[in-house]
Amino acid sequence: MEIVNHPVLGELSQAKTVTLYFAGQPLTAREGQTVAAALMMNGIYKFGKSRKLLQARGLYCANGRCQSCLMTIDGVEHIRACSALVRDGMTVEENTGDPDIRRKPHGN
Amino acid sequence: METEVLILGGGPSGLAAAYEVASRGHGVMIVDEAWALGGQLRQQTQIIDPIPAPFTGLRGFQLAETLVERLKEFPVEYLLKHEFIGLFADGSAGVSGGEKILRISAKCFVVATGAAESARHFPGWTLPGVMTIGAAQILINRERIYPGKTGLVVGSSDMALEITRQMHDVGINVIGVVEPTSQILAKDGKIVSSLQETGIPVLLQTEVVAVSGSGKVETVLLSSGNKPGVETDCQVDFVCIDGGRHPILEPFSIMNCPLRYEKELGGWLPSYNGKLQSTNSGIFVAGQAAGVTCQAGVVLTGAIAGINAVDYLENGTAEARESCKQVYWDELKRIESTQTPEVWQARMSHMG
Amino acid sequence: MDKSTIVCRCEEITVEDIASAVSQGAETFDDVKRLTRCGMGLCQAKTCRIVISELIAEMKAKSAADISVPRLRMPLRPVPIGVLAANTASGSFVRSTLAEAEPDEGQEK
Amino acid sequence: MSREYETVIIGGGVIGSGIAYHLSESKSDGILVIDKNFPLSGSSGSTQAWVWVHTKTPSWYGEFSMYSSELYGYLHRKIGDIEFIRTGGICPFFSENEREHAKSLAESQAQVGIEIQVLDRDEVLAREPALSDKVLGATYSRIDGNVNPMRLVEQYMKAAKINGVTYEYYNKVTDIEKKQGSFLVTTEKGLFTCKNLVLSAGVWTHEVGKMLGLDIPVHPVRGQVMITEPLAPFMKYTLDGLRQASNGEVLIGYSREEAGFDRSTSLDFIGSTANFALALVPDLAKAKIVRSFSGLRVMPKDEFPILGPIPGIENLYIAAMHSGITLSPLAGTLISELITEGETSIPIERYSITRFA
Numbered sequence: 001m002e003i004v005n006h007p008v009l010g011e012l013s014q015a016k017t018v019t020l021y022f023a024g025q026p027l028t029a030r031e032g033q034t035v036a037a038a039l040m041m042n043g044i045y046k047f048g049k050s051r052k053l054l055q056a057r058g059l060y061c062a063n064g065r066c067q068s069c070l071m072t073i074d075g076v077e078h079i080r081a082c083s084a085l086v087r088d089g090m091t092v093e094e095n096t097g098d099p100d101i102r103r104k105p106h107g108n
Numbered sequence: 109m110e111t112e113v114l115i116l117g118g119g120p121s122g123l124a125a126a127y128e129v130a131s132r133g134h135g136v137m138i139v140d141e142a143w144a145l146g147g148q149l150r151q152q153t154q155i156i157d158p159i160p161a162p163f164t165g166l167r168g169f170q171l172a173e174t175l176v177e178r179l180k181e182f183p184v185e186y187l188l189k190h191e192f193i194g195l196f197a198d199g200s201a202g203v204s205g206g207e208k209i210l211r212i213s214a215k216c217f218v219v220a221t222g223a224a225e226s227a228r229h230f231p232g233w234t235l236p237g238v239m240t241i242g243a244a245q246i247l248i249n250r251e252r253i254y255p256g257k258t259g260l261v262v263g264s265s266d267m268a269l270e271i272t273r274q275m276h277d278v279g280i281n282v283i284g285v286v287e288p289t290s291q292i293l294a295k296d297g298k299i300v301s302s303l304q305e306t307g308i309p310v311l312l313q314t315e316v317v318a319v320s321g322s323g324k325v326e327t328v329l330l331s332s333g334n335k336p337g338v339e340t341d342c343q344v345d346f347v348c349i350d351g352g353r354h355p356i357l358e359p360f361s362i363m364n365c366p367l368r369y370e371k372e373l374g375g376w377l378p379s380y381n382g383k384l385q386s387t388n389s390g391i392f393v394a395g396q397a398a399g400v401t402c403q404a405g406v407v408l409t410g411a412i413a414g415i416n417a418v419d420y421l422e423n424g425t426a427e428a429r430e431s432c433k434q435v436y437w438d439e440l441k442r443i444e445s446t447q448t449p450e451v452w453q454a455r456m457s458h459m460g
Numbered sequence: 461m462d463k464s465t466i467v468c469r470c471e472e473i474t475v476e477d478i479a480s481a482v483s484q485g486a487e488t489f490d491d492v493k494r495l496t497r498c499g500m501g502l503c504q505a506k507t508c509r510i511v512i513s514e515l516i517a518e519m520k521a522k523s524a525a526d527i528s529v530p531r532l533r534m535p536l537r538p539v540p541i542g543v544l545a546a547n548t549a550s551g552s553f554v555r556s557t558l559a560e561a562e563p564d565e566g567q568e569k
Numbered sequence: 570m571s572r573e574y575e576t577v578i579i580g581g582g583v584i585g586s587g588i589a590y591h592l593s594e595s596k597s598d599g600i601l602v603i604d605k606n607f608p609l610s611g612s613s614g615s616t617q618a619w620v621w622v623h624t625k626t627p628s629w630y631g632e633f634s635m636y637s638s639e640l641y642g643y644l645h646r647k648i649g650d651i652e653f654i655r656t657g658g659i660c661p662f663f664s665e666n667e668r669e670h671a672k673s674l675a676e677s678q679a680q681v682g683i684e685i686q687v688l689d690r691d692e693v694l695a696r697e698p699a700l701s702d703k704v705l706g707a708t709y710s711r712i713d714g715n716v717n718p719m720r721l722v723e724q725y726m727k728a729a730k731i732n733g734v735t736y737e738y739y740n741k742v743t744d745i746e747k748k749q750g751s752f753l754v755t756t757e758k759g760l761f762t763c764k765n766l767v768l769s770a771g772v773w774t775h776e777v778g779k780m781l782g783l784d785i786p787v788h789p790v791r792g793q794v795m796i797t798e799p800l801a802p803f804m805k806y807t808l809d810g811l812r813q814a815s816n817g818e819v820l821i822g823y824s825r826e827e828a829g830f831d832r833s834t835s836l837d838f839i840g841s842t843a844n845f846a847l848a849l850v851p852d853l854a855k856a857k858i859v860r861s862f863s864g865l866r867v868m869p870k871d872e873f874p875i876l877g878p879i880p881g882i883e884n885l886y887i888a889a890m891h892s893g894i895t896l897s898p899l900a901g902t903l904i905s906e907l908i909t910e911g912e913t914s915i916p917i918e919r920y921s922i923t924r925f926a
Binding site: 535 | 606607609610614621624625626627628660661662667670671673674676677678680708719723726727736738739797798809810823834835836839840843844846847853854855856857858859860861862863
């Protein structure tokens with residue numbers, strides 16, 4: 001949920017909205033927001049699974065250091081949702097495991 | 109790429125250092141991994157107090173804007189969204205904006221990379237919905253979203269109580285601040301009384317036994333030292349961890365700057381002398397990287413490091429610069445030794 | 461404290477794992493890291509350094525000042541190899557072991 | 570007050586701990602390992618940890634390496650999981666000259682029983698699809714593999730301790746004297762006496778040897794390695810220069826630099842190693858490097874192991890070698906044979922320190 005009226009920062013300005021697709025579902029986000037914030041604003045807190053125990057993970061430090069908020073963004077695995085800004089049409093998927101770097105045989 | 113002074117970190121100390129260098133006619137480049145300047149001030153909505161005269165009465169984000177604004181008349185170069193990733197063998201810095209490695213050679217560095225939040229561990233602290241107190245502040249003031257509706261704060265530093273008050277002010281139900289020790293850690297009486305006005309209780313000698321929930325925080329189990337054996341269940345949808353802050357060390361490690369431990373400055377930090385110069389002579393230290401302190405300390409150490417960098421470039425000092433430094437040092441002493449005397453003492457002993 | 465509590469989030473290393481390394485004689489963060497992999501994951505100890513150093517200090521009945529900082533290495537953030545390789549004109553100073561091999565010429569066995 | 574031991578081993582890395590473990594299997598009492606830090610803080614903890622045979626030349630050295638590699642098959646059953654995998658080793662080549670070189674290597678190694686196939690381009694790409702299609706061919710041998718060096722040293726230590734071996738960590742040897750048939754080993758934490766003394770201090774063996782008036786020709790060579798984040802499994806073999814570990818990380822690089830005891834890393838190294846990685850496995854472009862490390866590799870003057878008794882000082886033994894991971898089970902077996910039986914099951918005269926006299 002958005003904080004529309006902020007006691008210090010005032011009313012939220014009418015920023016442009018963008019649509020991003022989380023697991024195929026369209027979500028509305030505000031331009032200038034990070035992917036992590038956009039998801040949380042839409043009630044999504046779980047961003048992926050831990051690699052060993054497969055436990056739910058989400059935003060922790062919001063500062064690019066902890067690597068807890070990794071997600072697959074526009075098909076690229078292990079992007080920090082706290083540091084990536086939303087773009088219209090962006091696709092976002094949960095992080096489900098180690099990146100698979102194979103393209104086609106022999107890398108060409 | 110080339111510059112005279114390369115400043116790592118575009119927060120308040122880096123910006124203050126840049127001003128001192130640029131206003132004296134030397135080249136400066138600022139590298140920051142964020143997409144905006146201002147560092148952690150960007151999400152701070154409280155009035156920064158104490159702070160040196162030109163900045164009196166400004167809120168954190170306004171202070172950031174002011175520090176950025178006054179650099180506009182100088183040809184400062186900025187590399188935003190660029191991460192400092194290491195050093196080449198010849199001492200030039202490698203930074204990356206995600207496409208390639210840029211090589212920047214500089215005559216000297218000001219490392220103003222700030223502090224990071226320390227963690228606290230309890231069962232369930234990895235669950236979505238458990239975040240650092242600083243993350244919660246970013247969400248409410250920068251991202252303008254609620255981290256949750258009902259939350260709990262673990263830890264009672266000045267920063268934690270300040271942000272708890274801000275969460276309350278935007279309409280979040282903070283059910284309490286939990287502090288495992290027997291006293292509130294915050295040192296600023298104004299911050300403590302500001303929290304007390306809200307009626308949010310600070311639960312001393314209380315620990316988090318566990319946080320649980322299905323895929324997200326739902327319940328916190330607390331135990332109080334006052335009532336051994338009794339555990340209290342609280343329904344919350346987020347938990348903030350305040351473990352204090354510590355200087356970020358990675359840049360110093362790879363720059364071969366020896367480290368020393370000073371508890372009151374946030375633990376391990378680079379050794380530096382009275383010029384805020386690390387043992388590696390071309391590297392100056394500023395802001396929280398030079399010891400966790402108040403915002404005034406951050407800005408002032410940045411300014412002092414900046415002037416010292418100029419001395420370094422010019423192979424000696426000048427009277428005007430000396431007296432300017434003296435003013436900053438006096439100010440730093442006045443503020444730190446009244447606000448946080450232990451920080452000032454630790455800084456003096458650290459500089460040797 | 462629950463012994464199964466995670467302390468290193470990236471590698472999911474628990475209090476118990478740290479205790480086991482300490483009981484084997486490990487004294488520093490780096491010692492414990494090599495035995496448990498704590499701090500070796502994606503964040504490179506940025507999140508767990510303080511927590512684990514304090515745990516080791518407590519287990520060894522030492523002060524936090526006695527637990528030295530683990531070796532922090534480049535790159536300071538995860539960087540794709542494609543990015544690291546771009547812009548590097550120099551070739552590689554990795555020599556193949558095949559090139560180094562010197563087969564016998566019948567004079568010796 | 571001195572503490573008495575039958576055997577003192579100086580250095581608890583993969584060689585010292587390997588010797589301690591093997592010796593403790595036959596003689597359980599009176600073994601002490603002294604390490605100036607904690608094992609794995611030196612060379613043993615910063616290596617790609619190949620168990621590597623097929624390009625080791627001359628063939629007598631290949632044969633020696635092969636025997637050690639064969640012992641790995643038993644070792645993990647004895648000391649517990651060390652993540653040893655005989656993946657097979659591939660050395661790709663990119664020129665016709667190298668193909669000829671590969672063929673003569675295959676011929677000469679065959680004489681000692683090391684089977685090497687020289688694969689052509691299609692064969693090697695069929696085996697390891699991750700390889701660049703610019704490859705012309707490769708040597709391949711089933712015998713090579715890799716191990717987790719941290720697990721290896723940890724399991725050696727655990728097994729040795731169960732057998733009664735004592736470890737002294739963070740204790741530096743400051744002086745050694747031989748008196749009336751005993752070694753007096755002075756350390757920062759006290760005096761130890763022993764009948765047998767083993768020098769297995771890796772790159773620091775030269776320094777330790779000086780305490781006995783010896784000039785042991787061993788020096789450090791810097792080896793830097795960089796590591797990716799864990800990746801979904803995509804590589805099967807140990808490639809010459811890079812391998813994917815069982816947890817998914819890819820370890821890249823095989824630098825050899827004369828840098829004394831300086832263990833720093835630099836972006837120059839990281840950049841050139843990145844070039845190397847892409848030339849070999851182009852898919853790695855997307856893989857993120859999370860860290861690099863730098864180790865001091867042990868380098869005897871002529872690059873071959875220095876192993877065996879040291880003539881002139883009775884009951885003094887040395888085990889200092891490059892490729893300590895590959896050679897550790899064999900070095901451990903041979904030194905413990907020397908100490909317990911006075912002779913070894915295979916000849917080791919070739920590796921005597923006397924060759925430098």
